[in-house]
Amino acid sequence: MYATPLHTEWKDYKINVIDTPGLDDFIGEVISSIRVCDTAVILLNAQNGVEIGTEIIFDYVDKYQRPTIIAINQLDHEKANFQSTLEEAKNFFGPAVTVMQYPVEVGPGFNAIIDLLKMTMYKFPKTGGKPEKLPIPESELENANKLHNELVEKAAENDEKLMELYFEKGNLDEDELRDGIKKGMMNHQVFPVFCLSAKNDMGSGRLMGFIDNVAPSAVDMPAEILEDGSEVKCDPKAPTRLFVFKTLVEPHLGKLSLFKVMAGEVVQGNDFQNEKTDTTERIGQLFILDGKNRIQVDRLKAGDIGATLKLKNTNTSDTLNAKGARGNIDEIHFPEPKLRTAIVIKNKNDDEKLMLALHDIHAEDQTIRYRYDKEIRQLILSTQGDLHMNIVKWRLQHLHKMEIDFEAPRIPYRETIQKPAEANYKHKKQSGGSGQFGEVYMRIEPYFEGLPNPKDLNVKNTEVHDLPWGGKLVFLNCISGGVIDNRFMPSIIKGIMEKMLEGPLTGSYVRDVRVAVYDGKMHAVDSNDISFKIAGMMAFKEAFHAAQPQLLEPIYEVETEAPEHVMGDVMSELQTRRSVIMGMDSRGGYQIIKARTPLAELDKFNAALRSITQGRAKVKSIFAEYAPVPNEIQKKLTEDYRKIEVDNHH
Amino acid sequence: MKTYDEKHIKNVALIGAAKSGKTTLAETMLFEAGIISRRGTVEEKNTLSDYHEIEHTAEARCMQPHYIRNGRIIRLT
Structure with a gap:
């Protein structure tokens, strides 16, 4: 599962041997090994x-x-x-x-x-x-x-x-x-x-x-390339450069950085500059490795492979330069993760511990990624495959002693409407103390660029809000005769916004709606901001349900490259995953299928693809657009959400 | 240990499918050169390469994927 460096000595030569794992889940280990071997x-x-x-x-x-x-x-x-x-x-x-x-x-x-x-x-x-x-x-x-x-x-x-x-x-x-x-x-x-x-x-x-x-030997090989395009030959007389190709976080030992001496020589106690993190690092101890055994050495020459401990601010792919050397060696390009899942932690107090553990896991294997997704409110873990994912789980459970589970990542749906609708809502609370009162009449319409102003309403003021999650909210103030004070308009918008953040259908973001407030009532004493916020929110919710709401889902452009003989299976897998085939192509003996696939199906497709193609397929996917969710799926998602809402209410 | 100059250092990566014998070859290369006095085996889990605890757990083995090739189930390690 891990690449392991070893060394042997054969007739006046030293051979550094990196033993690599054989499964494509651990491709990151193999890539970094190939990168530094000659x-x-x-x-x-x-x-x-x-x-x-x-x-x-x-x-x-x-x-x-x-x-x-x-x-x-x-x-x-x-x-x-x-x-x-x-x-x-x-x-x-x-x-x-x-x-x-x-x-x-x-x-x-x-x-x-x-x-x-x-x-x-x-x-x-x-x-x-x-x-x-x-x-x-x-x-x-x-x-x-x-x-x-x-x-x-x-x-x-x-x-x-x-x-x-x-x-x-x-x-x-x-x-x-x-x-x-x-x-x-x-x-x-x-x-x-x-x-x-x-x-x-x-x-x-x-x-x-x-x-x-x-x-x-490394000296015979073509020069390494710096990020600025210039070359670094493996020259023993040049200023020293170390390239970190692997990081291990060992229990009881801490961080172990494995590097290749790309030029010059490294002596125990040398200081180096890491330009990426703008820090100075000292090689306190210098080792060569035979698996877990560390053999201390005084110096290592150009072309050799070694390791050191306690480089606090240095990660895999970083360059350490001695005085006189500048620039970073081209980093190791790892492939994008292929599978994703959400991590659920049982004990909320472990949150910080979980983030630290994931930080270490990513430091060791950069083909594993994680991030907290604010929109779907989940911690998403991405890996190269099933086994890879289960190993992260095992490590969190056994090495870090945390109880965690995996669940499917939520889908960032969007909600919108398909026809105009009107609603009014009266918020009234007048029992004891100061009361609350606000009433709002509103019309909502599907918004698109160039939508003309309503002919039957007198638009006093237009506000266009670009929504951070895409699309727009356009707000028309059509109040006449001062039935609602202008000062309450921001509260009404606030109420609408709150409901747009947590849409009425599934709690997803709402987009592309025009709201016209055209009538209402206020009370000289009891009307205040909170009253109009609630009235605005509730009127919006009611109108939304009446406006033939439509759930939208993210659609990805998916490009699958696989050998010809498995293409039929890939095609039928795509079709069971609600995909639209956009075209086919061939590249060097491989076939390419381009399709549009809903994100909700993409995770399942990626998981299935491995067994269909025995790991031989490559998939690239990129977000394309939001498109309507089919009726029966929308119905199910809406019902599921209603249940959650009811549960939360009780 | 002896310091080798740049012309006398060779870096090789052993790569290949699971069970192609990478770890056994590595072990043999060290044994032949007298770096180790006894060869560990993958079966006994005592090679220099496989020292991570996770590789030796039942869970890890259960997680292992398998492929079906020519009608046979091939478990990969």
Whole structure:
């Protein structure tokens, strides 16, 4: 579930290994790992070939153009199939896939690998570990030579000099081959294929040797880009820059920041400037990590990966600059969350604790987001998937000891009217003490731009209120003969506004209404602000119900990208979700459906999509407009709201 | 520990689908180099990578999604 940094040392080289999670719920962990690695090792399970998870992750390897090694693992398994896995890899990753090794035998008898760079057979003892180096047996020579030649051609393709040499000699030596393969990896033109049984400890030594000798270091890689577009080369002599790619909040330990040294070197006790938060941070302790084990070190050089504690004002994606360096390295671009839910807390006193916990959770994983939505009065949590969501729940319950539940996010409906209506309301309270009295006659109409003034009323004054939630309230003062004093008009508007904030149908915001107050009564002693506010509010409510009220719902433009063979299912899912299909398109082997979907259905659609497409679909959605809710749904929502209103009354 | 210069540091990320063997490979790479003296296994939950409490709880396992592939249920971890 988490990316874990480890280190190993193999023949005078240090290899930092980041072990990443395999599920797309944790894609954030994978993206930040890809961002700081200089080579991606893609593992394929020889029983399954290229699996769904791999496809999703490869998009990011491709985007960052990371040199790539393909390691075909579990070759010892009964159902392992090297050839079909290789074919799938070639189909999926393209012609860059280049055989560097192949197994002599696949299945439980797997114990030997033919290496086409070294032209040697590695034969492992039963317990794995260090292999014997043997000449390639007669029976494999023809095949090995053929594949070796393919490897040589592939290596030569990436360099003109090597190409010339190859034409001259008809072959390349080991060093020339390494050189060509390295260039090919950096151009994303060669993905060398390795063979493994990690479980039986077979093949990892040769893989590490290749990483040492061929895979690029950070110094070989293209420069990092600053936000202003300028470049930062991984130069050990330049002013030091650290890039924080991951944050962990560990129980009993606090905040742990993991970084890559992008330039210069870092020494324990160094001070750095964080421009984003405008603070100075000290690297008090310097570590490298092997899982939870921290190994203290004095210094780390350009290209290395390390960690420190207690950086109070530094987050994932921040740059720490030593004196002489300025600017922020381009941040890690995480994908938008895919699912959302509302968090309900059982004990209101835990509110603050909940916000602190969510703050930490977001600091660790920026693909998780949360915000309090004032309109729907819910705390909304957004994640990459179901599992991701349940893990947040687990953490809140078990690590932070809070009782919480999830519920569906409310929908920010809007209410409006479809025809004019009139109503009057008399507010009267005259028992003991000073009384209250106010009476208002009003007409309400659906408002639209350019609506002419009513012909039968004498408009004295017009007020246009732009509503913060969209739409307008237009107020016409049509009182004649001074039956209501002008000074009470603001109170009437206040009463109307109050009801517009909590609409009569479902308690949602009301929009696009014109209200004309054309008659009423006041009392010389008892009339006051509160009386007219109540009268205005109640008259508005009555008129609203008579004006054929209409509930509006937010409609989103939804773009779903998925492989062709699941498109039929995506389409029918959309149709059961009250969506209107707007069009179809294709992009690089993927189909795109554009649709308009009500928000009320969108959460369900997103949840269903994962199982329909096995996680292969990408969805983008953006708010488009408010549109009328179908009658039967409006009826149900209105009835539900009435029940709540009645309950609250008792 | 030895300080390595920029030419002798390699950063690799192990990526791939669930159960492709990333954690086992990482464990093996450290074991082969003598960084650790014993290899943990994913089944016994004693690898260097899987140290977060949540990964070892029954709840976490129940939450795991599954896909159906070729008529078989595949649970993912």
